[in-house]
Amino acid sequence: MELPQWDGASRINIAFFGLRGDDGQGEGCPTCTDTIMVLTVDPVTKTAGMLSIPRDMWVNIPGAGYSRINTAWAIGENAKLPGGGPALAMQTVSQFIGVPIHYYVQVDFGTFVSFINLIGGIDVYIEERMVLDPLGEGPDHFVLKPGDYRHLTGPRALAYARCRHESQGCSGGDVGRAKRQQQVILAIRDKVLEPETFATLITQAPQLYAEFSSGIHTNMSLEDAIQLAVLAKDIRVDDIKRGVIDNTMAIPADTTINGVSANVLRPVPDLIRILRDEIFLPGGPLSPMAQDDAVTLMQSDMAKIRIVNNTYSADLELRTATLLNAQGMQVMEFGVPTGYASHTKVILYTSKLYALRYLKDLFGLESSQIVIQPDPVPTVDIEIRLGEDWVNKLSGGY
Template identity: 40%
Template structure:
């Protein structure tokens, strides 16, 4: 039965204030905008030449075919090269906005992710910032108090008329508290998300645990229950949005942040499919019109196009991801009853220095040396009916330098083989996948759990031991 609320923006107990997550659009923005923006660049360049803030709203649309595009006859645009040599950090802001009150504001941000790209080492990363992080809003300590939730920075920036508005104050707040420069921002109004995911034919997602969220919010202030079982799913736009927004798992906001990053990588994998790109190019005008006012940024189209091309060259196994989860924060109840997260500054600095290092850490190119340096502990689980498969796989891996600390039967039979990274061992995970032929789409991250090993290798019916 549909519920109602008597107070606007009142959080529902398990799902929280609506997120309207569109972090997947970020990858369309940074991974496909090359093809979208460059295709249209010549026609809109004069229009945006004097714009410092770009709102991609209702551009003229040229008639194009809506049928399947022949990849062999659709030439890809020739991109310009990003000439910078310094790391680029982009703050992604997902604003808390619903269709029923789309013209109202200011808005808080329920999604804050820093995307980072190093053009020299050709590495990239994502850092998810929880909305309840309790930090100073620089310049407003006297007016607001010493600390506020970080998701209010955008709200107060618009409310108080901060130069550059909410995005500018959000950028300054992240810079102040993380100690990194934020070069650009992308603010997302998420109404276009579902159509964009549908435009690329949906995404493949592995759901690590069954989710039952009877309090998932609808478009207004009622409920639209969400349920999805554990396992592999092909999600359309509506379901992908629900999967990314829900907080109805044990880890709450931290789990949601991990699902956001999972959705981003799933969209990236889908978009990077060479068979899909020609169709996206042909539909570029419609895609750009779909975005409409949904995207605002202080990048020019030329900068976006160049960064997108650069991002597209980064290998999947050179993209790191992290969440400021309970390892980096302490839960705290303020005197007025707010449940917030106090940052552990020393641990946050360690993460920052790892994720945003100006140069890659020196490490031997020898795989055995790199495996030893990371020291990743692996547990092999047999999710098949083939007796002894986990033992044989363990012996195979140990002979190649992997550190296997246990074997066992999986909790259930599986069709697909997956690798789950629990503690952040990027080289071990990527090399393990390479050795065993596990595709990138079946590499999962679950860094908030208390697993007994760093990495779980769960063998499915599709698994074949190399040379076996």
């Protein structure tokens, strides 16, 4: 599947899928998606939202007719369609809720557990008494008591996110599970955005991306993932809207699938659209500012710049500052040279992504020449370390 290119300004929608896999529960269909959640982020308004879709929702799967929405991935895989299961699942979700899906992310259970352990576990507020077992039936169960935050390791966080049976104290069935999964996502967000954890993850991002690549399946590039992570620091939890399509927006019904009787949920489109609009419409599918040119977007960031001249070309930093100031940037200071460099490097300390994209195009930077290094108390937003390549480009009229 071809990687899409995010412009850093448009609203972006990401579908998260959790495959059932061989979970030992005897439900079959290991490539059916037990979890379907759409995350939306608006870089301009600094808002986000999460919408969970029940796995039993009865929808029209493109090219396959009506079935449960959680079978789209399996149908795409089994039919060996272009893009396989991910492409058909994305298309099905997009058609159902009426918004474009730009990216998908599917995380294996083992990788989820490993990542939670990597960040030191998460803290989740428990609202009801639960008896959970991360390894299935057996002596390894644990009890979560209500009324306080509980620290969950990777295996326990997975058990909490997957629980849906009343016998375990997990109320609400699939709807209750979806709400708990959103709760886990926010808890991961809180832990990841802790200054020390965030700095470590960003610094080690390339190594972690390679290490977890076998268990994380996505069409999102590492560069876009890092940009989203930096953007997330500026989105307050109160500006993240949450919604679950529940039984008030769908009618339980009986049908047959491949000659076998099945319980499904038939959607009530008008009610689902109301919830969708509450989560997705602020700022629009495409934020108004995203339609502006790169200079206007860069100027809206009001980024503060430090320039370091790592070449033998005298006054290169002054000529560069004159150019950037004329374009609407704010060059605040000049840094001490760190040693001769053949290639320019840009270091981003904050979430000024429009300014970063402008500089990337201006200097003709490759991803390897961009370093994202969050600083909780930055004196500038971006540091530009000029290299010999900029001397040649500037003298040629760039």
